[in-house]
Amino acid sequence: MVSAAGGGTIRSPRVRERLSWGRSAKAFGLARVRDINDTLTLQGELMKFGILVNEGPYTHQASDTAYLFAKAVLEKGHTIHRVFFYHDGVHNSSNNTEPPQDDRHIVNRWTKLAQEHDIDLVVCVAAALRRGIKDNNLAEGFRISGLGQLIETGIQADRLVTFGD
Amino acid sequence: MLHTVNKSPFERNTLDSCLTHAKKGSAILLIEDGVYGALKSTPYTDKVKAAMKNVAVYALYPDIEARGMQDRTIDGIKLVDYPGFVDLVAEHATVQAWL
Amino acid sequence: MTETTGGIDMDEDTSGVVKKFLYVNRKAPYGTIYALESLEVVLIAAAFDQDVSLAFLDDGVYQIVKGQHTKPIDVKNFSPTYRALEGYDIEKLYVEKESMEERGLTDKDFLVPVQVVGRAEMADLMEQQDVVLTF
Numbered sequence: 001m002v003s004a005a006g007g008g009t010i011r012s013p014r015v016r017e018r019l020s021w022g023r024s025a026k027a028f029g030l031a032r033v034r035d036i037n038d039t040l041t042l043q044g045e046l047m048k049f050g051i052l053v054n055e056g057p058y059t060h061q062a063s064d065t066a067y068l069f070a071k072a073v074l075e076k077g078h079t080i081h082r083v084f085f086y087h088d089g090v091h092n093s094s095n096n097t098e099p100p101q102d103d104r105h106i107v108n109r110w111t112k113l114a115q116e117h118d119i120d121l122v123v124c125v126a127a128a129l130r131r132g133i134k135d136n137n138l139a140e141g142f143r144i145s146g147l148g149q150l151i152e153t154g155i156q157a158d159r160l161v162t163f164g165d
Numbered sequence: 166m167l168h169t170v171n172k173s174p175f176e177r178n179t180l181d182s183c184l185t186h187a188k189k190g191s192a193i194l195l196i197e198d199g200v201y202g203a204l205k206s207t208p209y210t211d212k213v214k215a216a217m218k219n220v221a222v223y224a225l226y227p228d229i230e231a232r233g234m235q236d237r238t239i240d241g242i243k244l245v246d247y248p249g250f251v252d253l254v255a256e257h258a259t260v261q262a263w264l
Numbered sequence: 265m266t267e268t269t270g271g272i273d274m275d276e277d278t279s280g281v282v283k284k285f286l287y288v289n290r291k292a293p294y295g296t297i298y299a300l301e302s303l304e305v306v307l308i309a310a311a312f313d314q315d316v317s318l319a320f321l322d323d324g325v326y327q328i329v330k331g332q333h334t335k336p337i338d339v340k341n342f343s344p345t346y347r348a349l350e351g352y353d354i355e356k357l358y359v360e361k362e363s364m365e366e367r368g369l370t371d372k373d374f375l376v377p378v379q380v381v382g383r384a385e386m387a388d389l390m391e392q393q394d395v396v397l398t399f
Contacts, residue, residue, distance in 0.1 A: 047255055054264070054399060061171070061197045068227075072247035078255070087301055087399065126304060147308040154395040155281050155312065159254050162262035162398055164171075166391055182290065182322055186387040261288070261396040 049073045050157035051083045052150065054164030056091030057106035058099070062163040063092050067109055069161065074117055081157040082120040083110075084150045085142075087164070090128045093121070093142035107139050114141030122149045166191045167257035170199040171264065174209040179263040184212060189219040194245070194253055196225040203229070203238045210239060217241055225250060283394035284315045289324030290398070293343070294334070299327045300342050302399040307345070310352035317393075318349075320378070321360035321386060325367060328359075330375045346376045360386045 051070055055062035066083070073080055085092050097107050114121045121142045123133060128144055135144060154160050168187050174180040180195075180202045187193055193216070195203050202209055203224040213222060217239075226244040229235060238244065245253065254260050287306055293299040309316060320328060327343070334341040349355070359371070359378045371380055381389065390396065 045255065049251075049254070052397070065171075065197060068247050069250060072251045076248060076251050078251070086305075087297060127301060147305050148311070150305065151285075151309045151312050151314070154285060154397070155283055155314065159260060160395055160397075161169075161254055161260050162264070164262060164264040164399065166396075178322065179290075185383055186390060188387050188391050191391070259393055259396055261390060261393075262398045264290075264398050 047078050047158040048081045048156065049078055050081045050153035050160040052160060052162040052164075053083060053085045053089040053092060054087045054162065056088040057097065059088075060165050062165065063089070063106055063110075064104075066161075066163040067106070067113065069163070070113060070119070080117070080119050082122055082149065082153045084153060085121070085123045086127050086147075086150065088127075088131065089164075090123045090131055090133045093123045093128075093133055093139050093144075095137050095139040111139050111141035124150070167253050167260045168193045169260065169262045170195050170202060171197040171262070173198040173201040174207070175201065180209065181212070183263040184216045184220075187216065187220045192221040192223060192253060192257060194223045194225065194250065195228075195242075196250070197228055200224050200228045200232065200234060200238075203242045204234060205237055205239050213239060214241075223249075223253060282313065282315055284317070284392060285309060286390060286393040286396045287316070287318045288390075288396060288398045289318065289320045289327055290322040292323040292326045293332070294337065294339060298399040299324070302397075303342065303345055305397065305399070306349065306354060307352065310349075310354055316354050317356040317358060317389065318354070319358045319360070319386060319389065321363045323363075323367075325359055325363050325369060328357075328374045328376055328378070329369065330373060343375060349376070358386065358389060 051066050053063055053066045057063050070080055070083065092107060092110055094107060099105055110121060113119055123138070123142050123144045125144050125146050128134065138144065166188070168183050168191060170180050170183050170193060172179045176198065180199065183193060202213060203222070204210065216222065221243070223243045223245050224238060226246055229238065229244070287302055289299060289302060291298045306316065306318065328346050332341050332343045357376060357378045359374070359380050361380050361382045364370070364380065371378060
């Protein structure tokens with residue numbers, strides 16, 4: 001029994017089990033194989049996710065985990081209400097980064113995700129100003145705005161997930 | 166509620182804090198360095214196993230694999246990947262990150 | 265409304281929706297910026313008429329002790345701001361008893377009125393929330 005879209009808890013134990021194992025079971029060659037995506041789509045339990053990124057690129061894994069989580073959210077057919085960058089997370093929007101060529105380009109990855117899926121990437125103005133991120137060094141796909149945007153996401157999204165230190 | 170823990174119990178007390186606040190029926194997902202909390206034969210193993218009587222404990226497998234800790238996790242800890250992480254978030258009404 | 269006023273431009277209609285927001289404070293002040301920037305979120309959040317609570321546990325209890333004199337470390341003393349919360353109708357401040365006592369503190373040490381709750385009650389409070397923000 002799945003409650004109405006918009007944040008209800010999925011109550012059926014069978015569905016709960018599926019949700020826990022699903023694709024991971026397939027990936028790890030375990031006995032139980034279920035396709036959770038069908039379950040969710042059929043029952044229409046698609047959600048709006050908010051993501052809060054509290055740390056900058058490379059120093060902490062937060063930005064990486066947030067990005068991979070965001071991709072998985074989209075692959076499952078859910079939507080992302082907003083990704084909000086706070087504290088040192090604002091550095092994910094710097095257009096000055098030059099990481100080694102053989103490693104992931106975190107800033108560009110966010111830009112690409114935003115452009116391909118029309119995701120709202122918001123950088124907190126107060127945190128940005130403290131750390132020297134302004135419009136003139138902001139990477140494509142990001143915009144600077146206020147903390148109100150984070151609260152709005154908390155209100156509007158079905159789930160808000162935080163990645164930090 | 167779904168609780169996430171992203172730091173090693175050897176480094177920080179976040180796993181401990183989380184375990185003492187997670188109510189019966191909730192779930193804990195260990196991610197990033199938090200996956201070290203999922204391992205057998207550490208000073209924290211017994212505490213985690215005790216918690217597992219009341220709380221479902223999960224670990225993000227990509228983080229375990231990245232750290233070379235495959236085949237060392239406590240029996241009964243469910244391994245999930247990123248899609249599984251998304252499902253866990255969807256399944257629980259709220260998520261709390263222990264940072 | 266502009267960005268300098270906190271981005272309260274209400275692109276979407278959030279009126280009427282009231283969620284329980286819990287701000288979890290577990291870190292000491294000044295060693296990192298999380299205490300200060302978390303408080304800044306709370307102040308902005310006040311404009312949205314949500315059901316706001318603040319929880320102080322672990323080292324977070326240190327954020328609200330009296331007697332913070334920060335001139336010698338040359339950083340702004342932001343502790344008076346906690347007293348301003350009441351003026352924003354943010355009055356639900358919870359301090360975890362065990363965290364407080366482990367650190368040799370009592371509620372007389374705090375610069376704002378708080379409700380001291382045991383760990384189990386704090387866990388209940390957390391479970392009741394719609395949105396939990398941790399910094």
